[in-house]
Amino acid sequence: MSLKAKAKKLFFVLADVFGLIEKRWRNLExxxxxxxxxxxxxxxxxxxxxxxxxxxxxxxxxxxxxxxxxxxxxxxxxxxxxxxxxxxxxxxxxxxxxxxxxxxxxxxxxxxxxxxxxxxxxxxxxxxxxxNTIPWWDQVAFILRHAIGKKYQVPGTDKLFKLANHDIDRTIRQIMFYIKQSKAFSTSEMLADIKQRFPSANDLLNQQHPNxxxxxxxxxxxxxxxxxxxxxxxxxxxxxxxxxxxxxxxxxxxxxxxxxxxxxxxxxxxxxxxxxxxxxxxxxxxxxxxxxxxxxxxxxxxxxxxxxxxxxxxxxxxxxxxxxxxxxxxx
The missing domain is CATH 3.20.20.370 (Glycoside hydrolase/deacetylase)
Incomplete structure (x- = not known):
């Protein structure tokens, strides 16, 4: 769990203990x-x-x-x-x-x-x-999830991510953030880069035909x-x-x-x-x-x-x- 997530959890517990959640909910504008x-x-x-x-x-x-x-x-x-x-x-x-x-x-x-x-x-x-389309974000997540142990640097940035099993979901979210806000590269270009970096995972993706x-x-x-x-x-x-x-x-x-x-x-x-x-x-x-x-x-x-x-x-x-x-x- 990230530091931000831990802080949010702590604030939630405190707000619940002191009845602030229900009080605020009853008084929404x-x-x-x-x-x-x-x-x-x-x-x-x-x-x-x-x-x-x-x-x-x-x-x-x-x-x-x-x-x-x-x-x-x-x-x-x-x-x-x-x-x-x-x-x-x-x-x-x-x-x-x-x-x-x-x-x-x-x-x-x-x-x-x-x-x-x-x-x-x-x-x-x-x-x-x-x-039977697999949208770009689902393709990105699938490939990264099947590239555990490798590293990925987001194009146009100095951000290098290690793809580790214990926090792969958080890593995927972080990489998605950079893809979505990129001004230099489109989502299609980013996806193409990920496919090129991890060809074995991409081969597995090509075998998927979900509905x-x-x-x-x-x-x-x-x-x-x-x-x-x-x-x-x-x-x-x-x-x-x-x-x-x-x-x-x-x-x-x-x-x-x-x-x-x-x-x-x-x-x-x-x-x-x-x-x-x-x-x-x-x-x-x-x-x-x-x-x-x-x-x-x-x-x-x-x-x-x-x-x-x-x-x-x-x-x-x-x-x-x-x-x-x-x-x-x-x-």
Missing amino acids: PGVYIFNYHRIGESQKTLFDRAIFSCDAASFEKQVVDIKNNFTLITTKELAELYEKNQSFDKRYALITFDDGYIDNYTDAFPILKKHQINATFFLTTNFVDS LFLNWTMAKEMHDNGMTIGSHTLNHFILAQLNEAGQREEIERSKTLIEERLNTTIETIAYPVGRHYCFNDTSVEIVKNCNYKIGFSNEPGINQFTHCRYKLYRYSVATSSVKELRYDIGL
Whole structure:
């Protein structure tokens, strides 16, 4: 466990002992709280990126019930209507969202949401739907996990990582951070470098044919049962690493594809990765010009009516504990 993780754990224990978590939770200010998930399941069973798992199914059910009991749940359409009023928010509103379109969103999360009559928005990376694609981050994690004992230097930096079994998950997260924020190299170039450095692990990767993402039939069923579908671009490229034409292709074409497949109007988009360095003013202008009404980042925070509707904050869920989720939001 890293020093930062140990410190967070200590602060959590102290806040719990002194009742600060419950006190803060009861007194959350009005605003829009958006809880973002990625994968639902048991992370230790995957050969790919474990950090992309938000929690297991049982924990997810407890969390969404807690959210439903403590917030006024709204849809993205209702959120857009709130912003059009241009008035202070007088309640604690909440949305539940999912990025990427992994198949467990359909098999694990969707039944729970239906059971509790909760709407969620699922942002689909359209070229992943109905495919056996292994996205770049899952490829990176797989290769590094199968290169134990070796070293890797991130291109364009002096960062040299030893790939050791006891902390491989943390090392993968650190390398991912440098890949995502790189200005000199795209994710495709970084992935190509990793494949070239570790050919044996890449050979093992080429033997994998997982079914990671949902298909259009599943997406339609979810949409027909009250779930909202949004865009997560065509290929999940980091938009800030693309030129204007490349960004437009990713943003515009994904919207068109979903609308054609589901016979609906797509009004929301979540920027891939979503941190402030992963999209830019060009991204936002294209989103506006493509007639999206809402754009979501992955920066944490509470949304107020004065906040730009094309850069909305979301809390990325990465815990199985309801109390830890409350701590992450409230403190």
